[in-house]
Amino acid sequence: MRKENNGDLEEYIKNNSRYNCLSERAAKFVVEDGLLALNDLYDIGLFHRDIKLKNFVISGIENYPNGPTIDENGCADVKLYVKLIDFDFVDYINKDDHRRIGAIFYMSPQIVNSDKYKNPDVFSLGMLWFKALTGE
Numbered sequence: 689m690r691k692e693n694n695g696d697l698e699e700y701i702k703n704n705s706r707y708n709c710l711s712e713r714a715a716k717f718v719v720e721d722g723l724l725a726l727n728d729l730y731d732i733g734l735f736h737r738d739i740k741l742k743n744f745v746i747s748g749i750e751n752y753p754n755g756p757t758i759d760e761n762g763c764a765d766v767k768l769y770v771k772l773i774d775f776d777f778v779d780y781i782n783k784d785d786h787r788r789i790g791a792i793f794y795m796s797p798q799i800v801n802s803d804k805y806k807n808p809d810v811f812s813l814g815m816l817w818f819k820a821l822t823g824e
């Protein structure tokens with residue numbers, strides 16, 4: 689994979705917003721890229737299990753026309769192109785795997801409870817979306 693040099697999404701948001709957040713349109717743009725990455729993984733029968741801000745690196749940054757790069761809520765308002773990295777916890781979707789791994793904030797209830805899980809990455813991407821919007 690190509691080495692990107694704009695850092696990861698967590699660092700980017702921290703360094704480029706007042707309140708550690710992305711604007712609604714910026715967050716939506718990132719989540720769209722995230723869904724494409726998940727879709728590619730599922731197509732080959734894998735889940736990632738460590739979806740979080742730190743595991744996306746910035747591969748491109750584009751300003752919205754005429755806009756400031758921080759919006760009225762103190763959130764970064766730019767188009768960020770991101771790439772999923774860190775495949776340490778990747779595994780096959782259909783394997784009977786109950787392991788409780790991943791970052792706790794992003795963990796789906798099934799993983800927290802060590803239940804059998806099918807699709808933990810979508811929940812985690814939802815948490816990433818929440819974190820990106822709220823800075824929490």
Ligand SMILES: Nc1ncnc2c1ncn2[C@@H]1O[C@H](COP(=O)(O)OP(=O)(O)O)[C@@H](O)[C@H]1O
Nearest residue numbers: 689690691692693695696742743745773774776
């Ligand atoms: N392709 C890449 N381009 C730029 N930075 C990268 C890339 N891959 C990894 N990094 C940086 O290295 C850090 C650690 O890499 P990662 O694969 O997530 O390993 P770890 O298992 O230690 O979390 C990432 O958070 C990111 O900042």
Ligand SMILES: [Mg+2]
Nearest residue numbers: 742743773774
């Ligand atoms: Mg990582």
